């Protein structure tokens with residue numbers, strides 16, 4: 001947490017916060033002296049003008065203290081908010097550049113909790129730090145010295161109360177700090193269950209699992225509540241204990257002070273001033289205790305934030321002379337050169353010795369059973385993961401040797417799950433090409449067989465709800481395809497993007513794709529389950545268990561490849577292989 005504060009504070013504002021704080025503390029410490037004089041010299045000797053002048057002085061000093069406290073709170077709060085804002089930006093830009101591996105490691109829900117809840121913890125503690133953490137020790141020492149100067153004998157009371165306070169705080173911290181750490185983890189858990197419930201709400205209803213999910217959430221919620229309650233209960237002991245010690249100290253001071261006044265060795269004003277100092281000392285101690293309880297909680301949050309900020313993406317750009325650029329004179333091409341890949345923690349290789357090459361204008365189709373490695377293969381092209389062995393060459397260049405920005409510029413992908421963003425059709429299409437004109441957008445929509453339903457829905461300004469929820473699955477897929485082809489690229493990838501289309505739309509769309517200027521000069525990669533979708537590809541790769549078990553054209557494979565033949569036959573049986 002201190003590392004975070006050090007990096008993100010505007011030091012001039014922190015200096016101002018400290019300055020105001022010092023002013024406030026000085027005013028607070030000066031007040032008891034004025035009170036004491038007012039009693040001993042004014043009230044005791046019935047000097048009205050002295051009483052008025054001291055009263056006026058008190059008012060001015062109190063006002064200065066108040067204004068200074070306001071100044072301190074203003075700068076402390078704005079600094080804490082500023083750190084929060086900077087942290088959120090840093091976290092977001094870090095997370096957005098993570099590779100799939102880091103997302104898996106942290107988990108989406110935890111990344112959200114860290115960016116929201118954990119940062120709020122840090123903000124709260126920074127405000128406290130800029131106020132109490134500085135104020136408390138200064139006040140404690142200064143009030144201690146002033147009290148000692150007033151009446152050294154009375155300070156013996158603190159020899160009992162301060163150690164008592166210290167022991168109480170240590171005991172509370174011992175129990176509460178581990179609880180605070182586990183509260184953050186339990187917040188992650190609540191978020192995880194909540195997110196799953198929200199995204200899977202339709203499935204939950206369809207399977208009538210509302211109660212099951214409700215119970216699951218209740219368990220996470222109760223667990224969180226139980227830990228929080230336990231922590232708060234322990235913390236709540238702090239205040240009664242402190243008040244008890246504070247009152248005990250005052251009783252001790254009055255008892256001892258009473259004797260001293262009786263012996264004529266002390267004046268009443270001195271006793272009043274001493275008691276004010278005593279309250280200041282004990283209050284400072286309470287403030288310090290609060291900081292001691294809050295800091296470990298924020299430390300846990302700080303650690304969780306730093307874990308994200310310090311995490312290097314496992315997919316990094318090459319550095320120095322290893323960093324290459326695409327040779328713009330090279331035509332589009334895609335090559336897998338003996339590529340092996342295993343997911344971390346997985347027992348089996350997801351891809352084994354994958355080898356093929358496609359050149360500009362060609363369509364490569366990848367077919368195979370579920371889990372055979374098709375999506376893994378296309379995810380390696382934009383380098384969402386690093387290959388274990390071999391090379392993937394885009395336009396003749398190893399995809400690990402160019403910057404990820406350049407690589408992503410050269411590739412345009414429709415993911416298996418069509419993702420649309422809240423906005424309009426135009427804003428979603430301009431995601432593919434920011435300066436796309438209306439004509440270009442209509443052209444892409446036309447190719448993606450989406451023109452008709454977009455016209456019916458109100459044109460390019462038609463609203464797209466969150467996740468594209470106001471469109472059907474097939475419409476979403478077509479819109480995602482339109483967004484993909486509007487982007488000029490060397491490689492177009494369609495990962496199972498035609499699965500939700502009927503045969504007629506599927507065929508028309510693929511036919512139209514070939515007419516598109518962007519796509520015609522690029523390499524197209526189509527992942528599909530249906531033979532009819534891949535049959536006219538220039539190169540079909542037949543995947544089985546991470547291996548390419550056959551490659552060639554439809555007729556060749558049908559004649560020579562057992563796996564492909566089985567796929568074709570199974571689809572003919574299901575009446576699904578019209579083109580086969």
Ligand SMILES: Nc1ncnc2c1ncn2[C@@H]1O[C@H](COP(=O)(O)OP(=O)(O)OP(=O)(O)O)[C@@H](O)[C@H]1O
Pocket residue numbers: 104343344346350368369370371372373374375376377
């Ligand atoms: N993130 C991951 N971590 C670990 N294993 C994974 C991960 N993603 C996929 N796998 C495994 O890798 C293998 C290949 O998965 P992949 O998604 O590439 O298959 P696929 O052919 O695209 O399947 P489908 O047609 O069902 O989409 C599967 O055994 C799968 O369980």
